[in-house]
Each structure stands twice: as C-alpha cells, then as structure tokens.
Amino acid sequence: MLTAPLLTTLSLAAGGLAQSISTIQTEGLVQNGSRWDTRLRVDNGTYGPEIEEVHYFYDQWPIGIAVASDGRIFTTYTRGTDQYTLGVVVNETAEEPYPSAALNLGPDELNTTWHGIAFGSGNASAFISVQAVYVTSKTSTRPETLWVLDTGRPTVYNAQMDPSMPYAQPGGPKLVAISLANDTIYQTFTFPSTVHYPDSYLNDLRFDLRANVSGTSGAGIAYLVDSSNEGRPGFIMVDLGTGESWRRLSEDPSVLRGGEDVPSYQGHPFYFRQKGSAIGWQQEGLDGIQLTPDGKTVYYSPLSTNYLYSIPSANLREKDTNPLAELQAHANVSNHGQRGGNANGFEGDSNGLIYQLMPEHNAIYYYDQNDGQTHAFVRDPRILWNDGASVGADGYIYMNINQLPYQPDWNDGVDLRVYPGAILRCKLPNNGTKITSLYA
Ligand SMILES: *[C@@H]1O[C@H](CO)[C@@H](O)[C@H](O)[C@H]1NC(C)=O
Ligand SMILES: *[C@@H]1O[C@H](CO)[C@@H](O)[C@H](O)[C@H]1NC(C)=O
Ligand SMILES: *[C@@H]1O[C@H](CO)[C@@H](O)[C@H](O)[C@H]1NC(C)=O
Ligand SMILES: *[C@@H]1O[C@H](CO)[C@@H](O)[C@H](O)[C@H]1NC(C)=O
Ligand SMILES: *[C@@H]1O[C@H](CO)[C@@H](O)[C@H](O)[C@H]1NC(C)=O
Ligand SMILES: *[C@@H]1O[C@H](CO)[C@@H](O)[C@H](O)[C@H]1NC(C)=O
Ligand SMILES: *[C@@H]1O[C@H](CO)[C@@H](O)[C@H](O)[C@H]1NC(C)=O
Ligand SMILES: *[C@@H]1O[C@H](CO)[C@@H](O)[C@H](O)[C@H]1NC(C)=O
Ligand SMILES: *[C@@H]1O[C@H](CO)[C@@H](O)[C@H](O)[C@H]1NC(C)=O
Numbered sequence: 001m002l003t004a005p006l007l008t009t010l011s012l013a014a015g016g017l018a019q020s021i022s023t024i025q026t027e028g029l030v031q032n033g034s035r036w037d038t039r040l041r042v043d044n045g046t047y048g049p050e051i052e053e054v055h056y057f058y059d060q061w062p063i064g065i066a067v068a069s070d071g072r073i074f075t076t077y078t079r080g081t082d083q084y085t086l087g088v089v090v091n092e093t094a095e096e097p098y099p100s101a102a103l104n105l106g107p108d109e110l111n112t113t114w115h116g117i118a119f120g121s122g123n124a125s126a127f128i129s130v131q132a133v134y135v136t137s138k139t140s141t142r143p144e145t146l147w148v149l150d151t152g153r154p155t156v157y158n159a160q161m162d163p164s165m166p167y168a169q170p171g172g173p174k175l176v177a178i179s180l181a182n183d184t185i186y187q188t189f190t191f192p193s194t195v196h197y198p199d200s201y202l203n204d205l206r207f208d209l210r211a212n213v214s215g216t217s218g219a220g221i222a223y224l225v226d227s228s229n230e231g232r233p234g235f236i237m238v239d240l241g242t243g244e245s246w247r248r249l250s251e252d253p254s255v256l257r258g259g260e261d262v263p264s265y266q267g268h269p270f271y272f273r274q275k276g277s278a279i280g281w282q283q284e285g286l287d288g289i290q291l292t293p294d295g296k297t298v299y300y301s302p303l304s305t306n307y308l309y310s311i312p313s314a315n316l317r318e319k320d321t322n323p324l325a326e327l328q329a330h331a332n333v334s335n336h337g338q339r340g341g342n343a344n345g346f347e348g349d350s351n352g353l354i355y356q357l358m359p360e361h362n363a364i365y366y367y368d369q370n371d372g373q374t375h376a377f378v379r380d381p382r383i384l385w386n387d388g389a390s391v392g393a394d395g396y397i398y399m400n401i402n403q404l405p406y407q408p409d410w411n412d413g414v415d416l417r418v419y420p421g422a423i424l425r426c427k428l429p430n431n432g433t434k435i436t437s438l439y440a
Contacts, residue, residue, distance in 0.1 A: 055089050056422055061402045076133055078130070105128055123171060143186075150172070151172075161413055162277075170196070195245045201229060204289050217241030231283070257305070265385070285302045288301050288346035309333055350435055364378050364399070392433075397425060
C-alpha cells in the first residue's frame with residue numbers, strides 16, 4: 001500500500017466519499033501485486049504481447065527514451081532539480097550522465113532574470129532541460145546519431161516552491177547531434193526568436209536524412225514539435241545542411257490544445273493542479289509526431305484531444321519564400337477522427353503502423369493507414385503513464401513509465417509518485433522493426 005502523505009485537505013463530502021480538492025486520488029494503486037477472487041467476469045487489465053521489465057529508475061524520473069542499434073538506452077529528465085538531463089542506462093537500476101556530466105548546467109545556472117522577467121539560460125554549448133531524444137541509423141554521410149532536443153526552458157521554483165517556466169532565450173533551445181560512434185557532439189542547431197518563440201516548447205523530433213528530399217539542401221531535415229502550453233504550438237523544421245529553420249501550421253486548429261480536457265487516469269478524473277495557481281486543465285498542444293517509412297506523411301496530435309491528424313511532409317518543407325506555403329499546409333491537413341482517448345508520444349515501425357501512447361488506458365494503440373482505424377496493441381496496469389517510446393533494431397518497442405500525473409508540478413506540490421519508474425518493452429507485430437528507409 002502507498003503511504004498517504006500528510007496533507008491538510010478540504011473534505012467536500014461527508015460520509016465515505018470524501019474527495020480531496022488538493023490532490024489527484026491514488027486509491028486503487030498498489031505495489032507488489034494483488035488479484036481478485038470472484039466467479040464474475042472481470043477486466044484483468046492486460047492484452048497484447050508479453051511486457052518485459054527492462055530497467056528501473058530510482059534516482060530521477062524519466063521523460064524521453066531512445067534505443068541505439070548496440071542496445072544502449074538513452075533517457076532524458078526535464079529540469080527541475082535533477083542533477084543531469086541526458087543519461088544512458090548502465091545497469092538494471094542505474095543511469096549515468098551522457099555523454100558527460102560536465103555538459104549539464106547546474107540547477108542554479110538554468111535560468112536568469114532580465115528587467116524582472118525570468119528567462120531560461122541562453123547557453124548553446126551546455127544542456128539545460130532535455131525533453132526528447134531520437135536515434136537515426138548510420139548513413140553514407142553521418143554516423144549513427146543521437147539527436148537531443150533541449151527546450152532551454154527549465155521549471156523553476158520560487159521560495160514557496162510554486163513552479164513556473166521561464167521564457168526561452170535564443171541559444172538555450174537547441175537540436176544537438178551526438179555521434180554514437182565516438183560519443184561526441186558534432187552539430188548544434190539553434191533558432192532565431194522568429195522561429196522559436198520565447199513561449200515555444202520543443203517536445204519531439206523526427207528525421208528524414210535522404211539526400212533527395214524535396215525542399216532541402218540534401219543533408220536531411222528535422223521535423224520538430226513546438227507544444228507551447230502558452231497556446232501557439234506548431235511545427236518547426238530545420239535543414240540539417242544549412243541550419244535554416246522555419247515554422248508551419250502554427251495555431252492550426254489541429255495543433256491546438258483541447259478545451260477543458262479532463263482525462264481519467266486509473267479511473268480518476270484528472271484536473272491540472274499547479275501549486276500557487278487555480279485548478280485548471282492540461283494546456284499542452286501538439287505533442288505526438290511520427291513520419292511514415294516513405295517519408296511522405298507526418299502523423300500528429302495534441303496531448304489534450306482525442307483526434308489524430310496528418311499532413312503531407314512536403315507541405316511542412318515549404319518555406320515562407322512560397323507565399324502560399326501556409327495556406328496550402330492548412331488546406332492539406334487530414335483529420336483521421338477520434339481514437340478513443342488522449343495520446344502522448346508516438347512511434348512508428350517498418351510496417352508503417354503509427355503507435356500512440358495512451359496513458360488514459362495504460363496502453364499503446366496503433367493507427368493502420370491501410371484500414372483507416374485505430375487498433376488496440378498492448379495494455380498493462382504497469383503502464384502508469386507511458387511518456388516516450390522508441391523502437392529498437394531488435395523489433396521491440398521500449399517505453400518509459402514515469403507516473404507523471406502524480407508528480408508535484410501537476411499535483412499541488414505533493415509528490416505521489418512511488419519509485420521505481422521503469423522501462424518496459426514488448427515485441428512488435430508482424431516482424432515490425434525500426435524504420436531505416438529514411439536514413440539512406
Ligand atoms: C515491494 O516489494 C519490494 C521487494 O520485495 C520491497 O522492497 C518493497 O518494500 C515492497 N513495497 C511495498 C509497498 O510493499
Ligand atoms: C488477462 O486475460 C488474458 C485472456 O483474455 C490472458 O491472456 C492474460 O494472461 C491475462 N492477464 C493476466 C495478468 O491475468
Ligand atoms: C549499477 O551502476 C551503479 C552506478 O554505476 C552502481 O553504483 C551500482 O553498483 C550498479 N549496480 C549493479 C547491480 O551492478
Ligand atoms: C531563477 O528562478 C527562480 C524562481 O523564479 C528565482 O528565484 C531565481 O532568482 C532565478 N535565478 C536567476 C539567476 O535569476
Ligand atoms: C556554457 O556552459 C558551459 C558548461 O558549464 C561553460 O563551460 C560555458 O562557459 C558556458 N558558455 C557561456 C557562453 O556561458
Ligand atoms: C566524432 O564523429 C563526428 C561525426 O562523424 C566527427 O565530426 C568528429 O570529428 C568526431 N570527433 C572526435 C573527437 O573523434
Ligand atoms: C496541398 O499541397 C500541395 C503542395 O504540396 C499543393 O500543390 C496543393 O495546392 C495543396 N492543396 C491545397 C488544397 O491547397
Ligand atoms: C517474421 O520473420 C520470420 C523469420 O524471418 C519469418 O519466418 C516469418 O514468416 C515472419 N513473419 C511475418 C508475419 O512476416
Ligand atoms: C530517394 O533516395 C532513396 C534512397 O536514397 C530512394 O530509395 C528513393 O527512391 C529516392 N526517391 C526519389 C524520388 O528519387
């Protein structure tokens with residue numbers, strides 16, 4: 001059983017149904033297993049391929065994950081007070097800073113103040129708060145690469161420990177390429193303030209490294225997600241040859257957060273409870289993104305709606321030099337309808353399936369372009385918020401479990417998470433494996 005934290009909460013109802021307005025409920029969450037004994041039909045909470053427990057987190061709660069071809073697993077930790085923000089798994093219960101501890105700014109170096117306004121650090125050569133990572137396979141011109149997306153926007157705390165997120169300043173938000181052959185940074189891309197706004201938040205990343213992709217210099221392109229809780233999300237593209245970056249679909253209805261979204265986690269309705277602020281709703285827009293194996297289509301969705309969308313990637317590659325670029329992009333958005341819940345991160349496999357992490361259902365669903373429907377893939381009560389996923393060259397999908405709805409920043413300052421966090425994995429259907437067709 002969980003140990004109840006000492007709280008002064010307001011009871012709204014007399015009798016046995018007291019509800020706390022201060023925290024999300026954890027009733028029903030148990031550790032070390034329990035089973036039922038009844039003749040009645042029950043939902044046993046699981047389906048799909050066998051889930052394996054790969055790794056346990058005991059020191060920092062993970063966000064992003066990426067698996068390399070040699071089996072190394074990289075994890076990210078948004079900051080916060082964590083000592084480091086990019087790590088590599090070293091054994092079943094520990095991770096270490098990657099590629100070095102020295103690349104991480106200290107917790108007191110993450111933000112600055114200018115004219116009374118809080119900004120994230122502008123340091124382009126050190127890590128501030130890494131949200132997401134992605135591994136691309138070796139190409140004729142690039143080593144196997146770990147791509148690192150630093151938001152430049154840490155969470156900071158005032159004297160009352162109320163959290164807030166300072167604005168970004170140019171230099172802080174960046175895309176960093178680390179060679180997995182020599183564990184060294186070999187490229188860093190930063191953004192002008194007209195592309196990455198002060199209130200942008202870089203959330204996820206995908207790549208097409210083929211030389212013949214239209215609208216690029218021939219050294220590949222990155223598709224980045226700006227999930228801006230402040231309300232102007234969209235896509236940011238980077239030409240990996242010239243370093244030029246531009247936006248598309250900013251504030252298109254398909255990238256905006258849902259209105260007053262109240263998801264359920266473990267059967268409990270979830271409101272956004274940030275200490276020092278009134279109770280509200282999750283504000284995150286565009287979040288999940290996945291490129292199809294032919295590079296032609298980008299699937300995506302906001303965190304706080306139930307809808308899946310796509311756009312031809314060619315529309316995202318069009319730059320502002322084409323005066324119709326934005327009109328054509330908006331006109332070419334496809335709405336694939338609802339999928340049965342909010343979705344967090346996406347992944348994809350060599351069979352073209354679009355995997356969507358479904359924290360409301362402790363599950364992963366996938367969208368199949370062949371029948372236009374969303375399908376169940378795997379479900380397990382151990383999936384207490386799957387935050388990121390990565391398909392390995394071994395044909396497994398790996399996911400980070402971090403109990404996010406129970407973190408203090410969403411939960412009135414109270415930490416209701418219980419270590420360990422976890423990396424789980426399961427085998428993909430029909431010999432699905434990591435997409436390599438985009439990395440010629
Ligand atoms: C669960 O089991 C582990 C290992 O046996 C033990 O260390 C831990 O205290 C148990 N947790 C609870 C909440 O019973
Ligand atoms: C849940 O039920 C399915 C059959 O529908 C079974 O294959 C699976 O092993 C069960 N899982 C657990 C944890 O009991
Ligand atoms: C795992 O690695 C950590 C950090 O290097 C070390 O302290 C710990 O002893 C290791 N545990 C095992 C079981 O090897
Ligand atoms: C960082 O932000 C915190 C919280 O607002 C503030 O107390 C602190 O002074 C800031 N640090 C700097 C160097 O401005
Ligand atoms: C950025 O951080 C690194 C690591 O702490 C430090 O060596 C470097 O001097 C910093 N650069 C700037 C411009 O502050
Ligand atoms: C590491 O690999 C990158 C990419 O191939 C290369 O540019 C860089 O020079 C290498 N660095 C070292 C220290 O070997
Ligand atoms: C869709 O995008 C293409 C360019 O990729 C463009 O030619 C076409 O006009 C767009 N469709 C609409 C309805 O704007
Ligand atoms: C998966 O690969 C194995 C070994 O190559 C093969 O025997 C099997 O037919 C494949 N299954 C599917 C569904 O393609
Ligand atoms: C682009 O290059 C890839 C491999 O480098 C090739 O498979 C594909 O057919 C090429 N596409 C076009 C349109 O030439």
